[in-house]
Amino acid sequence: MKILAINGSHRKGGNTEILLKEALGSCQKAGAEIELIQLADMKIEYCAAHGSDFCKNEGCIYKDGLEEIFGKMVESGAIIVGSPVYMGSVTGKLKTFMDRSVILRRKNFSLKNKVGAAVAVGGCQGGGQEYVIRDIHNFFLIHSMTVVSDGVDTAHFGVTGVGGGVGDVRKDKAALEVARNLGKRVVEELRLRSG
Ligand SMILES: Cc1cc2nc3c(=O)[nH]c(=O)nc-3n(C[C@H](O)[C@H](O)[C@H](O)COP(=O)(O)O)c2cc1C
Numbered sequence: 001m002k003i004l005a006i007n008g009s010h011r012k013g014g015n016t017e018i019l020l021k022e023a024l025g026s027c028q029k030a031g032a033e034i035e036l037i038q039l040a041d042m043k044i045e046y047c048a049a050h051g052s053d054f055c056k057n058e059g060c061i062y063k064d065g066l067e068e069i070f071g072k073m074v075e076s077g078a079i080i081v082g083s084p085v086y087m088g089s090v091t092g093k094l095k096t097f098m099d100r101s102v103i104l105r106r107k108n109f110s111l112k113n114k115v116g117a118a119v120a121v122g123g124c125q126g127g128g129q130e131y132v133i134r135d136i137h138n139f140f141l142i143h144s145m146t147v148v149s150d151g152v153d154t155a156h157f158g159v160t161g162v163g164g165g166v167g168d169v170r171k172d173k174a175a176l177e178v179a180r181n182l183g184k185r186v187v188e189e190l191r192l193r194s195g
Pocket residue numbers: 009010011013014015016017084085086087088089121122123124125126127128163164165166167
């Protein structure tokens with residue numbers, strides 16, 4: 001059981017990473033193999049919009065490391081995506097990543113039926129965390145993935161953390177708990193599938 005997390009933050013070691021690691025910790029405890037991908041480590045190009053046939057027949061013109069991450073996504077049973085709120089939405093880097101992932105949809109819906117869960121953190125309460133979660137869920141749905149949340153009564157949509165400075169989200173105990181429950185729910189869903 002492999003679970004991949006993708007951190008859309010531009011800041012390594014920041015609040016999104018803290019929450020993603022909390023969720024991944026639960027997954028690991030439950031026996032899953034985990035990996036965290038940091039988009040902050042990457043320099044990625046915008047989708048050049050060559051069109052569906054080009055994607056299918058020629059592949060992507062860019063060789064900037066995303067193809068390796070896409071391969072890991074295809075090998076994983078579940079993908080947890082996290083982003084800080086940037087101006088009420090996901091980071092530009094995560095959006096570019098999402099746009100480039102269209103190639104996976106064009107190649108036979110390669111992510112179909114995988115489990116997806118979302119993590120968001122903003123500097124203030126009501127700063128747009130739920131919009132970020134919606135953006136990430138839309139990405140999952142467009143790939144025909146199955147969206148899950150925490151599965152208990154800690155939250156409804158996913159992790160909505162509050163914290164501005166690096167590490168501030170550690171004070172948001174509710175978000176940390178939701179993150180742990182989210183990880184458990186992802187594993188539960190994968191177990192249901194394997195019978
Ligand atoms: C360009 C930019 C835009 C931001 N916009 C918002 C926002 O709309 N709402 C909000 O609550 N926080 C906003 N923030 C604050 C970040 O979401 C917050 O600092 C978050 O903890 C960063 O996560 P990280 O530590 O993983 O990078 C913004 C920060 C930056 C740099």
